[in-house]
Amino acid sequence: MVKIAVLGFGVVGSGTVEAFDRNSAIIAQNAGHDIQVKYILDIRDFPDSPYNNLLTGDFEKIVSDPDVAVVVETIGGVGPAFDYTKRCLSAGKSVVTSNKELVAAHGYELLEMASANGVNYLFEASVGGGIPIIRPIAQCIAANQINEIYGIVNGTTNYILTEMVKNGAEFSDALADAQRKGYAEADPSADIDGHDACRKICILASLAFGKHIYPEYASHEGIRGISSNDVHFAGELGYKIKLVARARVLGDIPAVYVAPHLISHDNLLAGVDGVMNAVVVRGNIVGDLMFYGAGAGKMPTASAVAADVIDAVKHMKLRKLIGWEEGGEDSVADHMLLESAWYIRTDASREKISHEFGEVIFSGSIGSECAFKTTFMSGRKVQELLERGISALSLFRVLGDH
Ligand code: HSE
DSSP: OEEEEEEOOSHHHHHHHHHHHHTHHHHHHHHTSOEEEEEEEOSSOOTTOTTGGGEESOHHHHHTOTTEEEEEEOOOSSSHHHHHHHHHHHTTOEEEEOOHHHHHHHHHHHHHHHHHTTOOEEOGGGSSTTSOOHHIIIIITTTSOEEEEEEEOOHHHHHHHHHHHHHOOOHHHHHHHHHHTTSSOSSTHHHHTSHHHHHHHHHHHHHHHSBOOOGGGSEEOOSTTOOHHHHHHHHHHTEEEEEEEEEEEETTEEEEEEEEEEEETTSTTTTOOTTEEEEEEEETTTEEEEEEEEOSSHHHHHHHHHHHHHHHHHTTTSOOOOOOBOOOGGGSBOGGGSEEEEEEEEOSOHHHHHHHHOSOEEEEEETTEEEEEOOSEEHHHHHHHHTTTOOEEEEEEEEOOO
C-alpha cells in the first residue's frame, strides 16, 4: 500500500481524490500497488465532503510523515505551492502537479531538487489538462529533433473566439458568457491576456528544446483587441482567428510566443472549437502529430494527475529522466524575426496599402475599415512598412506555409 497526500482541495485536487476513490482497482493494477489518499491539505472546511476525515490544515504533519511517498500539489500559484513542493522533495517525496505557473517559473530548480533527492517531479496535468503531451514529448518522440510546437492551449479564450466566429458575438459579450458558464475566472486576465497559454508553451518548449524557457523572455498577446470586424474580415479571407501558442526553432533556439493567428480551414487546428485544446508537434522523423482533447476541467485534469501518481509509484526507486538545463534570455529567439504572411486591419486607403506593401489580398470594407493579407515577411519588416503611415488596428500572423 502506497500512501499519498493531496495539497489543495479545489477543483483539480477534489477531482484527483475522487479519481483515486472511483478507479482504485484499475489504478492499483496499473501501479502495482494499492494507492490510498492519507491526507488532504486545505485551510477551508468541507463538512459535506465524503473525504472530510482526510482533511487537515497542517502541512507539517504531511511532510514529516514517512508513510507519505507521493504528494499531489494542486494549490496553484507560486506562493505556498513553491515552498511546500521544495519541502516535500527535500523530504524524499515525489511531487505531482497541475500547477503550470509554478512549473513555468521554477521547473528547472524543482527538477534539479527532485534529482538531488532521488525522487520525481511530474507535471503532465500542467499543459492541456487531460491530454497526454508532456510524456509523449519526453518519451514517445524522444528520437526526434523537434522543430516546432504550436497549439490552442487555453480553453477559455478558445471558447470566446468560437462564440465570436460562430455567433458573431462581440468580445465583451462572449467573455461574459464564458464567465457565466464557469470557464473564465472572475478576473479573467490570466486567460484573455495570454499569460496562461504563455506558461504552457514555455513548459512544452523547455521540454522539447532542452533549456528552461522563462515566461518573462517569451512574448504574449491576448484576445482583448479582437473585434467582430476582425472575425468578419478573417472569414472573408478564408480564415478563423485562434489564440495560438507557438515555439519554433529559429537558428539554434526557439522563438516562443502567444498571439492571435489566422488559421486556414484546412489546418489541423481549425476544427478545435469551444473549450477544447490541441497541440501540434512537428518532429523531424515522425512528422506532424496532433494531441487533442479536454484541456481543462476537474476530471480530465485529475486523470493526468492520477497517471503521474501511478508513474511516480512505479518509479519509487528510479528517477524518471525528465528535465532540462537552466535557461535565460539568450535561450529564446525574437519571434519578430519569424517570417509569415500577416493580417492587418486598418483604416488606411487601399492605394496607400498597395503602395507600401505591394501585392496584398484585400477583404471587403466595413465603414472606413478594411483588412489585407500580406506576402511572406518577418514581423520586423511588417513594422517597418507600417511605420510609413499605416495604422494597424489589428496585426495577426497567418499560420501556415511554413
Ligand atoms: N484557465 C485555463 C483554461 C484552465 O481556460 O484553459 C486550464 O489550464
